[in-house]
Amino acid sequence: MRGKSVLLIIGGGIAAYKSLALIRRIKERGATVRAILTAAGAEFVTPLSVASLSGEKVFQDLFSLTDEAEMGHIQLSRSADLVVVAPATADLMAKLANGLANDLASTALLATDKPVLMAPAMNVRMWNHAATQRNLATLKQDGVLFVGPNDGDMACGEFGPGRMAEPLEIAGTIENFFASNGGALSGLKALVTAGPTQEPLDPVRFIANRSSGKQGYAIADALARAGAETTLVSGPVEIVAPSGVKLLKVTTAREMLAACESALPADVAVCTAAVADWRPEIAANNKIKKEKGAATPVLRLVENPDILATLAGHARRPGLLIGFAAETENVVEQAVAKRLRKGCDWIVANDVSPATGIMGGDRNTVHVVTASGVEDWPELDKREVGARLAAKIAVALKGAA
Ligand SMILES: Cc1cc2nc3c(=O)[nH]c(=O)nc-3n(C[C@H](O)[C@H](O)[C@H](O)COP(=O)(O)O)c2cc1C
Numbered sequence: 001m002r003g004k005s006v007l008l009i010i011g012g013g014i015a016a017y018k019s020l021a022l023i024r025r026i027k028e029r030g031a032t033v034r035a036i037l038t039a040a041g042a043e044f045v046t047p048l049s050v051a052s053l054s055g056e057k058v059f060q061d062l063f064s065l066t067d068e069a070e071m072g073h074i075q076l077s078r079s080a081d082l083v084v085v086a087p088a089t090a091d092l093m094a095k096l097a098n099g100l101a102n103d104l105a106s107t108a109l110l111a112t113d114k115p116v117l118m119a120p121a122m123n124v125r126m127w128n129h130a131a132t133q134r135n136l137a138t139l140k141q142d143g144v145l146f147v148g149p150n151d152g153d154m155a156c157g158e159f160g161p162g163r164m165a166e167p168l169e170i171a172g173t174i175e176n177f178f179a180s181n182g183g184a185l186s187g188l189k190a191l192v193t194a195g196p197t198q199e200p201l202d203p204v205r206f207i208a209n210r211s212s213g214k215q216g217y218a219i220a221d222a223l224a225r226a227g228a229e230t231t232l233v234s235g236p237v238e239i240v241a242p243s244g245v246k247l248l249k250v251t252t253a254r255e256m257l258a259a260c261e262s263a264l265p266a267d268v269a270v271c272t273a274a275v276a277d278w279r280p281e282i283a284a285n286n287k288i289k290k291e292k293g294a295a296t297p298v299l300r301l302v303e304n305p306d307i308l309a310t311l312a313g314h315a316r317r318p319g320l321l322i323g324f325a326a327e328t329e330n331v332v333e334q335a336v337a338k339r340l341r342k343g344c345d346w347i348v349a350n351d352v353s354p355a356t357g358i359m360g361g362d363r364n365t366v367h368v369v370t371a372s373g374v375e376d377w378p379e380l381d382k383r384e385v386g387a388r389l390a391a392k393i394a395v396a397l398k399g400a401a
Contacts, residue, residue, distance in 0.1 A: 001178050002030035007080035007114075009105045010050065011089035012040020014155040015121035015164035019086050020045060023053040025171035031178075034080065035059070038105045040089070062104040077108035082177060085109070087121035087164050090132050096144070097135035117145040117173065121164030128161070147173040176224055176244030183227025184394035190228035191266040191318065192220040193307065195235035197253045199279035201299070202288045211274035212360040213237030215324075215382045219270050220245050222386035226394060231263040235273055253279065253304035260307060261314070268393050269318035271308045272348075274326060279304050312343030320396055322389075325349040326359070335369045346370045348389070368392070 006026055010019045023033050033054045037047055047058040059076060077083070085092055085105075092105060096116075101107040109116060118139070126132060127149060140146065148165030165173075194216020198206040213234060220232040221242035231246045233256055241247040248259040253275045260269070278301035288297060308323040321344040325335040328351065335349030347369040352359045364385050368375040377388065 001026070001175055004031040004082070004178050005080040006031050006033050006174065007076070007083045007108070007112075008033050008035045008054075009083065009085045009088075009092070009108065010035060010037045010041040010045065011085060011087050011092045011105070011121075012038050012043060013087040013089050013121045013164070014044065015087040016041050016044035018164055018167050020049055020053055022084075022086055022167040022170055023050070025167045026174060027054070029171060029175055031081075031174070032056070034076075036076070036105050036108060038089075038092070038103060040091075059104060062107055073104060073107050074111050077112035078114060080114060082174065083109065083112050083114050083116045084119070084170070084174065085116065086119035086170055088118035090120075090122045090126045090129075090135075093118065093120060093132065093135045093139060097138040097142075115143070115145060115177070117147060117170075117177065119147050119165050119170050120149045120162075122149070122162050124158050124160035124162040126162065145173075145177070172242075173244050179225050179227065181227070183225065184398060185223060185390065186227030188228045188267040188397060189265065190220075190223040190230045190393075191233065191260060191263045191269040192216055192223065192230060193233045193235075193256060193260060193269075193271045193273035193275075194220065195237040196274050197235045197256055197276045197304075198251050199253065199276045199304070200251075200283040201280045202284040202286065204287050207276060207278075207280065208236075209274045209276065210359045211235070211237075211326075213239050213273075214360075214362065215364060215385065216270070216272035217242060218382045218386035219272060219389055220386075222383070222390035223268075223270075223393070226390045228268070228390075231266070233259040233263065233273070235275075252276075253307065257305050257307050257310060260311065264314065264316040264318070266318045267397060268320040268322070269311055270322045270324075270389070270393075271311070271344075272324045273307070275307055276304055278302060306342070308342045308344055320345050320393060322346045322348060322393075326352040328353045332367050332369070332374055335367060336374070339369050 026033050034056045035050045036059045051058045095106040096109045101110045150163045152163040195213035196209045196211040198208045200206045217239050220230050224230040224244045233248045250256045250259050281300040281302045323344045325338050325347050327334045331349050331351045335347040339347040349367045364382050365379045366377050
C-alpha cells in the first residue's frame with residue numbers, strides 16, 4: 001500500500017470511533033489518509049482527533065470558501081486511489097444509491113472517479129430493512145465494494161448483522177484491493193476448499209478428521225492477495241477467514257459439494273479439504289441412547305460424493321483443477337495415480353503421518369504432481385506453500401507469476 005492514498009468518509013454512527021483506529025491501521029501499512037467527516041460523524045468523533053491521527057486537514061463543509069479555494073470538492077473526491085466509507089450509515093448508502101448530493105460526503109461520493117469501499121454499520125433492523133437491502137443491491141450493481149457488516153452485539157443492545165467490520169479487517173480488505181489491482185491473478189476467479197467435514201451420527205455426535213484447515217486458508221489468502229476473486233468453502237475450523245475472501249461455511253461433504261457448485265464457474269479450484277469419504281448411513285434425529293442390556297449399535301457407512309472427481313467431470317469444470325492428497329505411505333506414487341483417477345490437473349501430495357506433524361502444524365512438505373512430472377518442494381511454512389502455489393497457478397493461467 002506504500003504510496004497509495006485513501007479518502008476516508010466518516011459517517012454518523014457509533015462505530016465512528018473505530019474509524020480512528022482504522023486511520024492508524026491504514027497509515028501503518030504505508031498509505032496516506034485524508035478524511036471527510038459528515039456533520040453527524042462530528043457528533044461522534046472530533047475533527048481534532050481525525051486530523052491528529054491522519055496528519056491531514058479534515059474536510060467537513062461543502063460550502064467552505066477556504067476549502068473550496070484550497071482544494072475543490074471535485075478534486076478532493078479524485079485525490080485518492082480509493083474512497084473508503086466507514087462507518088457507512090444507512091443514510092450515506094441511501095444517498096449514493098439514489099444519486100443524492102446534498103453535503104460534502106455525498107457530493108464527493110457522486111463526483112469521484114475512483115473505486116468506493118463501504119463498511120456499513122447500523123442497527124440490525126435498519127440493515128435488514130427492505131430499503132437498505134435495496135440500496136445495497138443497487139450499490140453492488142454499481143460496482144461499490146463492501147466489507148462487513150458482521151454479526152455481533154450492537155451498541156443499541158440488539159444482536160445481529162449491522163456491526164461494522166473491525167479496523168484490521170477493513171485495512172486488510174484495502175490492502176487486498178491494492179494488491180489485487182495489478183496482481184498476477186487479477187480478473188480471475190478462484191475456489192478453495194479447506195478443513196474437515198463433519199458427518200453426523202446424531203445431533204451431538206459426528207465423524208470427522210484432524211484437518212486444521214491451515215493449508216487451505218493460506219492458499220485462499222495467497223490467491224486473494226494475487227488478485228483472484230476467491231471463494232473459500234470451509235468445513236468447521238477455528239481460523240479467521242482471510243480478508244477479501246468470500247467464505248462459505250459448511251459442515252458435511254454434501255454441503256461442501258453444493259457450496260462448490262454454487263461458486264462455479266472458476267478459473268482455478270484448489271481442493272485442500274479433507275472430505276470424509278463416508279458418512280453414517282443414518283443420522284438419528286435424537287441422541288442415540290445407551291440402553292441397559294441393549295446390543296451395541298452397529299455403525300453402517302455409505303459413501304460420500306467425491307468432490308474433486310465431480311468437479312473434474314462437471315459441465316462447468318474449473319479451468320485448472322488441483323487436488324490435494326493426504327497420504328501416510330507411498331505418497332508420490334499414490335498422488336500420481338490419484339491425478340489420473342480423479343481427472344484433475346495437479347495433485348499436491350503431502351505425508352500426513354503423525355510423525356511429520358503436518359496435520360494441524362504450521363509447516364508442510366509437498367510434492368506437486370502435474371502432467372509433466374513431480375516437483376519436490378522443500379519444507380516450508382504453510383503460507384509459503386500458498387504463495388508458491390499461487391505463483392505457479394499464475395504461470396499456468398497467465399504465463400506470469
Ligand atoms: C446515538 C446515535 C447513533 C447512531 N448510529 C447510527 C449507525 O450506527 N448507523 C446509521 O446508519 N445511523 C446511525 N444513526 C443515525 C445517523 O446519525 C443519521 O441517520 C444521520 O443523518 C447520518 O448522517 P450521515 O450519513 O451524513 O453521517 C445514529 C444516530 C444517533 C443519534
